[in-house]
Amino acid sequence: MFNSSLKELTAALAARKISSVELTGLFLDRVEKRNGDLNAFITVDRERSLMQARAADSLIASGKAQPLTGIPVAHKDIFCAQGWLTTCGSKMLSNFVSPYDAHVISRFNDAGAVILGKTNMDEFAMGSSNETSFYGPVKNPWDRTRVPGGSSGGSAAAVAARMAPVATATDTGGSIRQPAALTGLTGLKPTYGLVSRYGMIAFASSLDQGGVLSRSAEDAAAVLNVMAGFDARDSTSIERPAEDYARDLDAPLAGLRIGVVKEHFGDGLAAGVGAAVQAALEQFRKLGATLIDISTPNSGLAVPAYYVIAPAEASSNLSRFDGVRYGYRAPEYRDLADLYSKTRAQGFGAEVKRRILIGAYVLSHGYYDAYYLKAQKIRRLIANDFAQAFTQCDVVVGPTSPTVAFPLGAKASDPVQMYLNDIYTIPANLAGLPGMSVPCGFADDGNGGSLPVGLHMVGNYFAEAKMLNVAHQYQRATDWHLRKPEGI
Amino acid sequence: MTGQMKNWEVVIGLETHAQLSTSSKIFSGASTAFGAAPNSHASAVDLALPGVLPVANRAAVDKAIRFGLAVNGNVADNINRRSVFARKNYFYPDLPKGYQISQLDLPIVKGGSITIITSSGEKTVRLTRAHLEEDAGKSLHEDFHGMSGIDLNRAGTPLLEIVSEPDMCSSEEAVAYAKALHGLVRWIDICDGNMQEGSFRCDANVSVRRPGDPLGTRREIKNLNSFRFLQQAIDYEVRWQIETLEDGGRIQQATVLFDPDTGETRSMRSKEDAHDYRYFPDPDLLPLCVGEDWIGAASKQLAEVGTPGMRKELYVAQFGLTDYDAALLTQSRETAAYFDVVVGAVGAASVKLCANWVTGELAGALNRAGLDIAQSPLPAARLAALVTRVVDGTLSSKLAKEVFEAAWNGEGEPDAIIEKRGLKQISDGGEIEKLVDDVLAGNAKQVEDYRAGKDKAFNSLVGQVMKASRGKANPAQVNEILKKKLGG
Amino acid sequence: MSLSVDEVKKIAHLARIEISEAEALATRQQLNDIFALIGQMQAVNTEGIEPMSHAQDLMLRLRDDVVTEQDQHALFQSIAPQVEGGLYLVPRVIE
Incomplete structure (x- = not known):
């Protein structure tokens, strides 16, 4: 049951081989058993979940089941869910029980899915290792001494350890795709604007996008069908006709043009990771795809530009956390100014504070043009690079992350090294393009073991169905996505 | 200053x-x-x-x-x-x-x-x-x-x-x-x-x-x-x-x-x-x-609603009012509306008089009382009734001010006030002639002075007649009759 | 470029984050490392490039002027640190 696809689980529920209450209970038991070790969940609430499962069972009984009805889904703790503690991995929201549902949560609720729990994450989604969480680091199910990636490390660990069939996540610079790569999962960050940001606690508003961590492209398509959709409450939500993201899964890849960015195979890429990606490219050739060398000359500037734009937006987005209307308030303060500065000094962790300071600085008087405006221009250049690339190819492919999962603590004291983890994933966020990571093998972990490697794919705007097709065909030809951590 | x-x-x-x-x-x-x-x-x-x-x-x-x-x-x-x-x-x-x-x-x-x-x-x-x-x-x-x-x-x-x-x-x-x-x-x-x-x-x-x-x-x-x-x-x-x-x-x-x-x-x-x-x-x-169609619609709407400036130009063109008076009358929509009622009732031939009453006596009283024209205790129709009595010669401007005062203080319709206080101007030739005769008979010295060429004496005689009428005699008629009698 | 400790303190104040002398010192080093990375941007000529502030080249969608929200202050204030008589309480505001 724990290794079943969503299609299989849905069929089992429909055939009454299992009820949603039973299925949810099984996964909750599993979370209970494994969470102490992996720390993937911040909140589980058995009663609340089972209540939803019972409602799902009656829907199924009355023949009103939709896809995902009765399926337990783990949600990144960045999505506000009414009545659920919603912490965003921060002490600042350690007492915040959301009074409302995010659009994404409403979509799952409307589909009759069950909230299995809220998953751990880097504080306010700022991190690439899940070590910045107020609730402690998440461990990688493949190697508990290593990070699962971040910021959606809890969702990744939960799905990789089969504690949840599927999980939601968000991606601002790689926070879905990098953990997917490091835990052997399929991760999809859709086109900016496809999934509503309403109720998704903002990190960098122009880059944040909700998506999926799943065990296969097929599962991801089923989940995206529920998650995506226009929301009038998000001014950046895109109004377009609903589509079935699974529609092209079975299309053959003959004639597919795959762009390979030569800049992505240079310095800094671990040899084993490079080899796994090359092997995947060979596999695509066998499937009938054509490989085309392309160049994205400005992608090297993506990380610097990102570390201006994202902190700038974050510094402003996080100003609302002031101890006045909700969340943490410092226990002692002299006056109003002291209330603010103590609440924020105590409520935010080191990485969040660091990014707020960077953001405040790059927007401040006299620096705006040199930093913020410059970064926005580079952002345009990067988007233009992709536009150029997509005149030559259908998808752009390369490694998701330069290395396999690294040991806990290895980069925690060196922010710049940590930031460079997202060198391959950030450009898609800057351009607003959909990105995906698919398991494509294993590489040496430098310590005698081997760990999962992710293949990164960027598609054109709204090319999700195409990307899922490419990933699904690859997964039909390979079994990397079926591998699971030892002891799971 | x-x-x-x-x-x-x-x-x-x-x-x-x-x-x-x-x-x-x-x-x-x-x-x-x-x-x-x-x-x-x-x-x-x-x-x-x-x-x-x-x-x-x-x-x-x-x-x-x-x-x-x-x-x-x-x-x-x-x-x-x-x-x-x-x-x-x-x-x-x-x-x-x-x-x-x-x-x-x-x-x-x-x-x-x-x-x-x-x-x-x-x-x-x-x-x-x-x-x-x-x-x-x-x-x-x-x-x-x-x-x-x-x-x-x-x-x-x-x-x-x-x-x-x-x-x-x-x-x-x-x-x-x-x-x-x-x-x-x-x-x-x-x-x-x-x-x-x-x-x-x-x-x-x-x-x-x-x-x-x-x-x-x-x-x-x-x-x-x-x-x-x-x-x-x-x-x-x-x-x-x-x-x-x-x-x-x-x-x-x-x-x-x-x-x-x-x-x-x-x-x-x-x-x-x-x-x-x-x-x-x-x-x-x-x-x-903002598209041109939106602006076009807004422009059309504004043309219907008008502006103080548009109304001012209309007053100048249609009524021949001075820029200054027209500007005063269009300070607010309520002032213009008030003025329009007064002119409508009194008649465009007396537009100058109407303007003077609205911008003079009424504006002064409102200002002293600290009231907006919308809060005026004297509705436009009543001021119009008063001005009508000036136009038809019933009231001298001096008496009109007394009626205004009374109407302002809530004593009712101007005609009723005129009636009650007996303020009607004496324009009956016979009645005035009688008053003049009485004054001439009682002021032989002044009559003599006037005939000797002292013009001042004439004014004194007019004053005596007005006093005898308690201010109600039509001054123009008094002048005319007095001149006739003295010259005769 | 390089930030001074005073600049670090100044931006911490702008961001309303209390910072000790020792923290300011440590933060300064980290920020300077990060700004060295950010500084790579200056290598490329961006003259004449239109800044890109959104991931989409679309225009703002507007909503109709309709009241859609109900009074939920009891629910919202149930999670507030300090309220009285429907008001959020803060240390005295001096204008």
């Missing part, structure tokens, strides 16, 4: 915040109704709960466009087809997000002008810009155990901030400008103009300089919510600045508050920090684009 002030020039610019009269807030669906229970109109968006997002209100934009057209002769070259919402970042408890959504580099309206009239005639005040923004909440300073209470009902109410050029050089001009603007925004129905409720409030930038010198350092007086305070605050500030400079002091740029109790201005403690608002384009809100 004191002698001392003669050697100084005063430079004043105004920033006016007009609350746009929409039903819902500018970025949320909460009500804008005034006077609700604390925080009952503060929605999740207004409270800046984690994850919420702004969605802009079309009606607020529409009203801003209408304003732009109205201050530019219904020509749309001052409407930015693409404007940008930006975040103005600062911490204050009545500002839940820690930033105000406003417009900086690209406001919706740029340029335009307002025509004002003062005792020295007409003047054009140029507008720099008008931009959309959201209002803040309110801090209540009553004692809550030494704390302040925050009510966010007003947070998110749409504002149009209208910025003038520093074209005014006295408090009289500043008040005339504020009144003209107030009349305009109410006329075109974009703001209810209720100053007590804060729907229309001004900040005044004031500086002084020696003639020929460059502009002096300005101080900004915040939140003036009555025309009287505006005048008092500017007068005090100008005196203070001149005294400071004449005493050898220097003016420091500052934000000050006016205290109506002391009549003085004082620096705001909360604004002592040098501000760095770190403006940047709001990533949650895409560029605000």
Whole structure:
């Protein structure tokens, strides 16, 4: 049951081989058993979940089941869910029980899915290792001494350890795709604007996008069908006709043009990771795809530009956390100014504070043009690079992350090294393009073991169905996505 | 103006915040109704709960466009087809997000002008810009155990901030400008103009300089919510600045508050920090684009609603009124409507007389009583009835003033007052002749003097006749009959 | 470029985050490392390039002027640190 696809689980529920209450209970038991070790969940609430499962069972009984009805889904703790503690991995929201549902949560609720729990994450989604969480680091199910990636490390660990069939996540610079790569999962960050940001606690508003961590492209398509959709409450939500993201899964890849960015195979890429990606490219050739060398000359500037734009937006987005209307308030303060500065000094962790300071600085008087405006221009250049690339190819492919999962603590004291983890994933966020990571093998972990490697794919705007097709065909030809951590 | 002030020039610019009269807030669906229970109109968006997002209100934009057209002769070259919402970042408890959504580099309206009239005639005040923004909440300073209470009902109410050029050089001009603007925004129905409720409030930038010198350092007086305070605050500030400079002091740029109790201005403690608002384009809100069809519709609508300027031109062209009178009559929609009723009833042939009564006797009485024309105890129909009696010769202008006084004081219809007080002018030739005969008989000396060529004696005789009639004799007729008798 | 400790303190104040002398010192080093990375941007000529502030080249969607929200202050204030009489309480605000 724990290794079943969503299609299989849905069929089992429909055939009454299992009820949603039973299925949810099984996964909750599993979370209970494994969470102490992996720390993937911040909140589980058995009663609340089972209540939803019972409602799902009656829907199924009355023949009103939709896809995902009765399926337990783990949600990144960045999505506000009414009545659920919603912490965003921060002490600042350690007492915040959301009074409302995010659009994404409403979509799952409307589909009759069950909230299995809220998953751990880097504080306010700022991190690439899940070590910045107020609730402690998440461990990688493949190697508990290593990070699962971040910021959606809890969702990744939960799905990789089969504690949840599927999980939601968000991606601002790689926070879905990098953990997917490091835990052997399929991760999809859709086109900016496809999934509503309403109720998704903002990190960098122009880059944040909700998506999926799943065990296969097929599962991801089923989940995206529920998650995506226009929301009038998000001014950046895109109004377009609903589509079935699974529609092209079975299309053959003959004639597919795959762009390979030569800049992505240079310095800094671990040899084993490079080899796994090359092997995947060979596999695509066998499937009938054509490989085309392309160049994205400005992608090297993506990380610097990102570390201006994202902190700038974050510094402003996080100003609302002031101890006045909700969340943490410092226990002692002299006056109003002291209330603010103590609440924020105590409520935010080191990485969040660091990014707020960077953001405040790059927007401040006299620096705006040199930093913020410059970064926005580079952002345009990067988007233009992709536009150029997509005149030559259908998808752009390369490694998701330069290395396999690294040991806990290895980069925690060196922010710049940590930031460079997202060198391959950030450009898609800057351009607003959909990105995906698919398991494509294993590489040496430098310590005698081997760990999962992710293949990164960027598609054109709204090319999700195409990307899922490419990933699904690859997964039909390979079994990397079926591998699971030892002891799971 | 004191002698001392003669050697100084005063430079004043105004920033006016007009609350746009929409039903819902500018970025949320909460009500804008005034006077609700604390925080009952503060929605999740207004409270800046984690994850919420702004969605802009079309009606607020529409009203801003209408304003732009109205201050530019219904020509749309001052409407930015693409404007940008930006975040103005600062911490204050009545500002839940820690930033105000406003417009900086690209406001919706740029340029335009307002025509004002003062005792020295007409003047054009140029507008720099008008931009959309959201209002803040309110801090209540009553004692809550030494704390302040925050009510966010007003947070998110749409504002149009209208910025003038520093074209005014006295408090009289500043008040005339504020009144003209107030009349305009109410006329075109974009703001209810209720100053007590804060729907229309001004900040005044004031500086002084020696003639020929460059502009002096300005101080900004915040939140003036009555025309009287505006005048008092500017007068005090100008005196203070001149005294400071004449005493050898220097003016420091500052934000000050006016205290109506002391009549003085004082620096705001909360604004002592040098501000760095770190403006940047709001990533949650895409560029605000206004198409030609929208502008066309707004222009058509404005042509129907009209403006004070359009009405003024009509009065000049149609009635031959002076610019000055026409301007006075179009200070507000209510004044013009009042005047239209009077003219309608009395007849266009007597339009000058009607104008004189509305801008003279009535305006004076309203001013003394501190009332708006809408609150006039003398309805337009009654003033019309009074003026009609002047036109038909029933009342002399002197008696008309007495009737006005009585009608103002609630004694009813002018005809009834005339009847009751016996104020009807004596225009019956026979009756006057009798009075003249009596006077001539009793004043042989004056008659003799007149015949000897002393013209003064004639006036004395007229006076005697008028006295005998208790002021009711028609003076023209008295003159005529007296001349005839003396000459005969 | 390089930030001074005073600049670090100044931006911490702008961001309303209390920072000790020792923290300011440590933060300064980290920020300077990060700004060295950010500084790579200056290598490329961006003259004439239109800044990109959104991931989409679309225009703002507007909503109709309709009141859609109900009074939920009891629910919202149930999670507030300190309220009284429907008001959020903060240390005295001095204007």
